[in-house]
Amino acid sequence: MITNNDDVLTLPSLPDSTLFIRVGTSGVRHLFPIHLTDIDYSDDLFCRSISYLRFHTPTSKQCTNIEMIRNICLSVQTLEHLDISENELEDLPTEICLLIHLRTLNCSHNKLTTISNSFEKLNQLKRLDLSFNNIKRLPIVIYTFKHLIRLNCEHNSIKIIDIDILNLKYLKIFIFDHNHIQTLDTIDFSQMKKLECVHIAHNQLIKFPRNLHKLNYLKNINLSHNCLTSFPIELLLINTLDELNLSYNFLTQLPPLLGIYKRTSLMFSIDLSFNQLIKIYDYLLLISLKVDLSNNKIQSISNDLNRILNYDIIANRELKLNNNPLIQPIILSEILHEENKNSRNILEIIRSCFEEQQINEIVRQGxxxxxxxxxxxxxxxxxxxxxxxxxxxxxxxxxxxxxxxxxxxxxxINNDHSTLDNKSQTRLPRKSVDLPRIEQPQFDIDIRKQKRLSMISPKQAALVTSISPLSFDSxxxxxxxxxxxxxxxxxxxxxxxxxxxxxxxxxxxxxxxxxxxxxxxxxxxxxxxxxxxxxxxxxxxxxxxxxxxxxxxxxxxxxxxxxxxxxxxxxxxxxxxxxxxxxxxxxxxxxxxxxxxxxxxxxxxxxxxxxxxxxxxxxxxxxxxxxxxxxxxxxxxxxxxxxxxxxxxxxxxxxxxxxxxESTIFPHINRILPTLWAETNRYIESLADDLPVPFLQWENYTTHIINKYGLSDLINDITISLCDQGKILVLNEIGTKNRIVFLRPLWLGDLLSSLFHHDNLSESTYQSYRKEYQQYGRLHSDLIHSLWINLLHKKEYFYHVWNILMRFLLIAYPKINKKQLKKFLNSEDKNEIKFDYFIVPYYLPLINLNEQKEEKIDFLKQSTK
Ligand SMILES: Nc1nc2c(ncn2[C@@H]2O[C@H](COP(=O)(O)OP(=O)(O)O)[C@@H](O)[C@H]2O)c(=O)[nH]1
Ligand SMILES: [Mg+2]
The missing domain is CATH 3.40.50.300 (P-loop containing nucleotide triphosphate hydrolases)
Incomplete structure (x- = not known):
C-alpha cells in the first residue's frame, strides 16, 4: 500500500511479485495476500530470501490467513520483515511475538484496535505501520519499541498520544495524518532529536506541537487541515527544513522573521494556502522557492515586497496568490484567477504594476x-x-x-484619532480593515489613496473618507x-x-x-x-x-x-x-x-x-x-x-x-533622501548578502561604496544617517582609529546571544563553561559550536570573528591585567603583535595542541618581561 506519505519516507520500491508467499497454494480461497517480502532494505544486510522461506514453511490448501501467519512465525523465527497488511485482522496473532528479530512490521489496512503488551518482545522493530486501522489510543507497547525509526499511524481514530512517545529517541518519521488529535501539549518535541518528518495533517490541533521548532534535522512538516492560529516562526530557520505545509488552518498573521541569514539553503515550498492571512510576508520569498498564499484574505501588497523583487527572485521563485481579495496594486483580477498557472509569472506582474503605479517613490530618512x-x-x-x-x-x-x-x-494628518474611544479600536487589526468596496474594473483610482487607506484603523477609515485629497499629501x-x-x-x-x-x-x-x-x-x-x-x-x-x-x-x-x-x-x-x-x-x-x-x-x-x-x-x-x-x-x-x-x-x-x-537628537529624521542616496542605503544594507560574515572594516566599507557610487565626500553623512536609523552599527576600537561596520546589528546580537545561552547544555555544565570564559577568556568548544551551527557556517571564520569581538566589543578582555593591557595599547611599535592576536590563539581550544603549547610559551614569555 503506498500512501501519500511514502514518497517522502523513501519506502523501498515494491518487491518482485514472484517473491511473495501467497496464502494457501491455490490463491483462490484466500483473497488477502500475506506479503512476506524480500525487499532490499539497505540497513538490513541479512534478509532471508523468500525461496528459502517457502521451503521451510508448512502450508496446506486449507489454512486461513491467520494460520498462515502463525505457521510462518513458528517456523521462521529469524524473520526480519513481515507484511500482514490487508488481512482484516482484528488482533495480531500472538505468534508474531516470537519474531524477536523483526525490524519491519506492516499491519496497515486491518481492523486492529490495539496491540497487546506481549509484543514488547519485538524490541528490535525499526519500522511499524499501523495505518488504516481502528486504533483510538496509541497502544502502550509501542512506547517500548525504543529503536523505532518510522511510525505510521495515519487513518485511525487516535485522540491521544502519551508523553511516553518521548522514549522513541530514534524516531525520524512520525505520521499521524487523519486522526482525531486535539492536543499534543504534554509532548516536548525537542526531545525527539532525530525527527525529520512530522505529518499530523487532518486532525484538530489548536496549538502547534510544542518545541518542534527546536529540532535540528526536520525536513518535512505537514500540519495542514488543523485548527492552528499560529506557529513559531523560528521553524523557518531550520536549515534542513525543505517543505512546510500549513494550508487549511486559521492563521491570521505571522510574526516578523528575524535572522533570515541563518538559513544557508532555500526551502522547496511553504504552503499557507486556505488560511486567513491579510498580508504577504516578503521574507517567505527570501527563504523558499515556492510560496503558496492562495485563498487567503490578502487585500494589498506593500512596497516592501516590491523592493525585494530583483531579477533573481522574479526568475526563480513561484508565488501563488489566486483567490485573494486583492485591491492594491491593481492587478487584473483575471490574471490572478487564471487557472493556467504557467501563463504568467505573478511576481513579474506585481513588479510591473508597482512600476506603473508608483513612480517616484519618496524615501525618507528614518x-x-x-x-x-x-x-x-x-x-x-x-x-x-x-x-x-x-x-x-x-x-x-x-x-x-x-x-x-x-x-x-x-x-x-488627522490627529483626531488620538482622542478616539480606545475601546472601540481594541483588538481591531489595523491592516485588516474592510476597505471601501471598489467596483471592478476601476483602474483610474488613486493608488496612493488606497495604500494609505489600508494602513489606518477602521475608525480612522471612516473619517478618512470625508477628508479632502489635499490632506493626503501630508x-x-x-x-x-x-x-x-x-x-x-x-x-x-x-x-x-x-x-x-x-x-x-x-x-x-x-x-x-x-x-x-x-x-x-x-x-x-x-x-x-x-x-x-x-x-x-x-x-x-x-x-x-x-x-x-x-x-x-x-x-x-x-x-x-x-x-x-x-x-x-x-x-x-x-x-x-x-x-x-x-x-x-x-x-x-x-x-x-x-x-x-x-x-x-x-x-x-x-x-x-x-x-x-x-x-x-x-x-x-x-x-x-x-x-x-x-x-x-x-x-x-x-x-x-x-x-x-x-x-x-x-x-x-x-x-x-x-x-x-527634538531636532538635536533627530536632526534629519524627516528629510527626503535623494534618489542616489536612497539607492546607496539599500546597497549598503544588501552588502552583507555577499559577505561570509556581515561586517566590514571601515576602509573596505568605504571602498565598496565609492567603487559603486562615487560619493566619497558623502560617506560620513550616509553612514551617520544609516546609524541614526538603526540599520548599521559602527564601532571604534579603543586606543586606535580603527572602525568596523556591522551591516547587520541583529547578526551581532544573535552571535552574542548564542555565546551566552544554552539550549542544549545542562545548567551546571553551562555555568562551568561560563566561568571558564569569564575568568580566563577560554571558550569551550561546545559554546563555539553553538555559534557556527547557526551563524558562521564555516569554521574558518571563527578566529576572525572572535578577534573582532575582542577588539571592538572588549569581549574576553577582563582576563588581562591592567598593566598588560596598558602595555599593549601604548606599544610604540605598531608592528608588534597586538595582545588580542596572541591571546586568542592561546585560549582558542580549536587549534592543535602543538600550536597551543607554542602560544602558551610565547604568552608566558611576554607576560614576564
Ligand atoms: N495583561 C497584560 N499582559 C501583558 C501586556 N504586555 C505583555 N504582557 C504579558 O507579559 C509577559 C511578558 O511580556 P513580554 O512582552 O515578553 O516582556 P519582555 O520580556 O519585556 O519582552 C507576557 O506573558 C505577555 O503576555 C499587557 O499589556 N497586558
Ligand atoms: Mg522580550
Whole structure:
C-alpha cells in the first residue's frame, strides 16, 4: 500500500511479485495476500530470501490467513520483515511475538484496535505501520519499541498520544495524518532529536506541537487541515527544513522573521494556502522557492515586497496568490484567477504594476527606538503592538540579547484619532480593515489613496473618507527600527554596545509589579539606608539608566519616555489607584534626576574643598561640570496595554511629537533622501548578502561604496544617517582609529546571544563553561559550536570573528591585567603583535595542541618581561 506519505519516507520500491508467499497454494480461497517480502532494505544486510522461506514453511490448501501467519512465525523465527497488511485482522496473532528479530512490521489496512503488551518482545522493530486501522489510543507497547525509526499511524481514530512517545529517541518519521488529535501539549518535541518528518495533517490541533521548532534535522512538516492560529516562526530557520505545509488552518498573521541569514539553503515550498492571512510576508520569498498564499484574505501588497523583487527572485521563485481579495496594486483580477498557472509569472506582474503605479517613490530618512526595561516588563509585546497594532501572540520565544524590528512608521494628518474611544479600536487589526468596496474594473483610482487607506484603523477609515485629497499629501511614513532588548541584567553589558543617544528611549515598567515590588514611599530609595538588594526592579532600572546616561556623548542630550505597561491590569480598579501608581513611577524618575544632579554637585564640591587642585583633579572637575550640562530628559510616563491596545495611539502621538520637535537628537529624521542616496542605503544594507560574515572594516566599507557610487565626500553623512536609523552599527576600537561596520546589528546580537545561552547544555555544565570564559577568556568548544551551527557556517571564520569581538566589543578582555593591557595599547611599535592576536590563539581550544603549547610559551614569555 503506498500512501501519500511514502514518497517522502523513501519506502523501498515494491518487491518482485514472484517473491511473495501467497496464502494457501491455490490463491483462490484466500483473497488477502500475506506479503512476506524480500525487499532490499539497505540497513538490513541479512534478509532471508523468500525461496528459502517457502521451503521451510508448512502450508496446506486449507489454512486461513491467520494460520498462515502463525505457521510462518513458528517456523521462521529469524524473520526480519513481515507484511500482514490487508488481512482484516482484528488482533495480531500472538505468534508474531516470537519474531524477536523483526525490524519491519506492516499491519496497515486491518481492523486492529490495539496491540497487546506481549509484543514488547519485538524490541528490535525499526519500522511499524499501523495505518488504516481502528486504533483510538496509541497502544502502550509501542512506547517500548525504543529503536523505532518510522511510525505510521495515519487513518485511525487516535485522540491521544502519551508523553511516553518521548522514549522513541530514534524516531525520524512520525505520521499521524487523519486522526482525531486535539492536543499534543504534554509532548516536548525537542526531545525527539532525530525527527525529520512530522505529518499530523487532518486532525484538530489548536496549538502547534510544542518545541518542534527546536529540532535540528526536520525536513518535512505537514500540519495542514488543523485548527492552528499560529506557529513559531523560528521553524523557518531550520536549515534542513525543505517543505512546510500549513494550508487549511486559521492563521491570521505571522510574526516578523528575524535572522533570515541563518538559513544557508532555500526551502522547496511553504504552503499557507486556505488560511486567513491579510498580508504577504516578503521574507517567505527570501527563504523558499515556492510560496503558496492562495485563498487567503490578502487585500494589498506593500512596497516592501516590491523592493525585494530583483531579477533573481522574479526568475526563480513561484508565488501563488489566486483567490485573494486583492485591491492594491491593481492587478487584473483575471490574471490572478487564471487557472493556467504557467501563463504568467505573478511576481513579474506585481513588479510591473508597482512600476506603473508608483513612480517616484519618496524615501525618507528614518529613526530608531530603543526599548529597555526589566525582564517580562512587556517590551516585546509593546514593540509588536507598535508595528501591528494588535497584541503579540504569546509564544515561547528564542532567547536573544536584542530583537530588531523594522517597519514604516505612519504619520497621518488627522490627529483626531488620538482622542478616539480606545475601546472601540481594541483588538481591531489595523491592516485588516474592510476597505471601501471598489467596483471592478476601476483602474483610474488613486493608488496612493488606497495604500494609505489600508494602513489606518477602521475608525480612522471612516473619517478618512470625508477628508479632502489635499490632506493626503501630508500623509507619509518613515522607516522605523526598533531595538527590543532582553531584560536580564546579565546582558546589560552588551546592550550598551548597540545603544546611542540619537534615538528615542522607551523604558518599560510593568505597572503592577512596580507598584507591588517597590517601597510604598518611593523616596526611600534614595536615602542612604536603603537596601537595594531586596528590590531587584529598582536595581535594574538604575542600572539601565546608568547605561543610557553613560552613552550621552554626541548629542549631549537624551530623551527617555517611561512606559507603564500592562495598564489593563488596572481596568477593574479605581481610577485613583491607577493615578497613584503612575504618579509613583513619575516620581521615581524625577527623584532619580534630582539625585543624579545632587551627586555630581556633591563631587564638585568635594573637589573644590581641596586647597590645591592637581591636574588629575582638574580633569575630574571638568568631567563633572560636563556631566552637569548634559540634558537628560525623562518625560512623564505613558500608560499602555499591549493586550487591549489602550494608550498605543497616545504613544504614537508622543513619538511623532518628539521626533519632529527634538531636532538635536533627530536632526534629519524627516528629510527626503535623494534618489542616489536612497539607492546607496539599500546597497549598503544588501552588502552583507555577499559577505561570509556581515561586517566590514571601515576602509573596505568605504571602498565598496565609492567603487559603486562615487560619493566619497558623502560617506560620513550616509553612514551617520544609516546609524541614526538603526540599520548599521559602527564601532571604534579603543586606543586606535580603527572602525568596523556591522551591516547587520541583529547578526551581532544573535552571535552574542548564542555565546551566552544554552539550549542544549545542562545548567551546571553551562555555568562551568561560563566561568571558564569569564575568568580566563577560554571558550569551550561546545559554546563555539553553538555559534557556527547557526551563524558562521564555516569554521574558518571563527578566529576572525572572535578577534573582532575582542577588539571592538572588549569581549574576553577582563582576563588581562591592567598593566598588560596598558602595555599593549601604548606599544610604540605598531608592528608588534597586538595582545588580542596572541591571546586568542592561546585560549582558542580549536587549534592543535602543538600550536597551543607554542602560544602558551610565547604568552608566558611576554607576560614576564
Ligand atoms: N495583561 C497584560 N499582559 C501583558 C501586556 N504586555 C505583555 N504582557 C504579558 O507579559 C509577559 C511578558 O511580556 P513580554 O512582552 O515578553 O516582556 P519582555 O520580556 O519585556 O519582552 C507576557 O506573558 C505577555 O503576555 C499587557 O499589556 N497586558
Ligand atoms: Mg522580550
Amino acid at each position: 529613526f530608531k527606538i530603543y526599548i529597555t526595561g526589566c525582564k517580562k516588563s512587556g517590551k516585546s509585546s509593546l514593540a509588536y503592538c507598535l508595528e501591528e497594532y494588535r497584541p503579540l501572540i504569546d509564544d515561547e520565544k528564542e532567547e536573544r540579547i536584542v530583537n530588531i524590528l523594522q517597519f514604516p512608521f505612519h504619520f497621518e 500623509n507619509k511614513s518613515i522607516p522605523l527600527t526598533i531595538y527590543d532588548f532582553n531584560g536580564s541584567p546579565e546582558y546589560y553589558e552588551y546592550v550598551s554596545t548597540f545603544i546611542d543617544t540619537n534615538a528615542l528611549h522607551l523604558i518599560c515598567i510593568h505597572t503592577f509589579d512596580f507598584d507591588k515590588k517597590t517601597p510604598r514611599n518611593i523616596e526611600e530609595i534614595f536615602s542612604e539606608t536603603f537596601d537595594i538588594t531586596s528590590y531587584p526592579i529598582i536595581k535594574q532600572l538604575l542600572q539601565i539608566l546608568q547605561i543610557l546616561c553613560e552613552k550621552i556623548i554626541k548629542t549631549n542630550a537624551i530623551i527617555i519616555l517611561p512606559i507603564a505597561t500592562c495598564i489593563d491590569l488596572y481596568d477593574k480598579q479605581s481610577k485613583e489607584d491607577k493615578i497613584q501608581v503612575l504618579d509613583k513611577i513619575n516620581k521615581f524618575f524625577q527623584l532619580y534626576l534630582q539625585f543624579r544632579i545632587n551627586r555630581i554637585k556633591h563631587e564638585i564640591e568635594q573637589i573644590n574643598c581641596h586647597q590645591t587642585i592637581s591636574s588629575s583633579l582638574s580633569d575630574r572637575l571638568k568631567t563633572y561640570t560636563a556631566l552637569l550640562n548634559i540634558n537628560v530628559q525623562i518625560k512623564s510616563c505613558q500608560a499602555i496595554s499591549s493586550l487591549t491596545c489602550q494608550g498605543i495611539n497616545e504613544l504614537n502621538q508622543k513619538i511623532k511629537d518628539y521626533i519632529l520637535t
